Amino acid sequence: MPVKSKHIPRATIQRLAVYLQVLEALKSEETEVVSSEALARACDVNPSQIRKDLAYFGEFGVRGVGYYVSKLIHSIKVSLGTDRIWRTALIGVGNLGRSLLRYQGFPKRGFQIVAAFDCDPFKIGETISGLEVMCPRRMKENVKDLRIEIGIITTPTDRTQRAANYLVESNIHCILNFSAARIHVPDHVFVEYVDFFHHLYALTFKLNTGAMQRPATFSKN
């Protein structure tokens, strides 16, 4: 199924990620068909939102039936470009980097980490999840040989820009940055910043403004 639009709002992509997770869970329970109401409930959105989001890539479901789970998973993956495996490199083998290298969930979602880099001589040569940690000086040759298209930065903040420079010089145009530091890259390079703290802020903002009832036993010291 062709993607109907070259621009999909960020919020829609976020919801598509949720739909995919819920649909994959349904599939693993061998559910073949799901009504838009049931899917909406499971995803915590309203049915009209789902219909609107799916309309971006021409998926409307079957009236009176709902959505065929496997077919919808495939359609969403095609539209996001994750009906194939994207080869990625990780740079920064600290706690978070190791945790990502060991995370088993990447291939199912269309990604594989095929190389790990760190400038620490004590880490170079170490093997994690089958990958030998390499010196970033060797990145350029490896990116080409291993056909890497996306770089994942998990360095401390004071090494983030240098990591980005290595990726850009290695001809990687897509960067996922987990570090708290902002990076400067040429215009043709696309950066996504991962920061889970805004989720915590959304919680504290609610607690703070009294939008939620606070447990009576807690004082606000």
Added chain:
Amino acid sequence: MPVKSKHIPRATIQRLAVYLQVLEALKSEETEVVSSEALARACDVNPSQIRKDLAYFGEFGVRGVGYYVSKLIHSIKVSLGTDRIWRTALIGVGNLGRSLLRYQGFPKRGFQIVAAFDCDPFKIGETISGLEVMCPRRMKENVKDLRIEIGIITTPTDRTQRAANYLVESNIHCILNFSAARIHVPDHVFVEYVDFFHHLYALTFKLNTGAMQRPATFSKN
């Protein structure tokens, strides 16, 4: 400074998180004042967006000067409720859980993990970053004693609902869920889902629709 609005859009909270990071970096470089243009450039947004976001809590900067860095940090923290430390508990001491327990960045951003839980008898009793891993059956008493207000779930998907149940029964009304599983909780409990894959999807969507130039040396197999 009082928060002017009880509702701030999610996108604004996300940007406030970015502003805070950039401002903290400026502060660590001993920058005292920043123009809205320079702040906007460092944050990758336009100046009018910053002014609009800050207007939610009545912060407008000083005409011809800009923003006082420390004062603005404080204002944003007050508005988000992170001018204090929120005490959190983590449940699920796997790779990600360990990585978060070892992460040093929490207190600076207003959070502290004060308890860690896991149902695996081989993990109970282990000490990570000074915290002894406890059985979730002991959660209720500890949540009260340790004045825990936010729960962080980092379990595998098949244990996520059980972890959520423990938190809810322990009177925790705010949950940050890193697991890929959706959870069912009473209406008064607020859940935030952390999923970094939508950031990867945003990258692949761009690559896939040709919105970005693909490196010429890579084939799309």
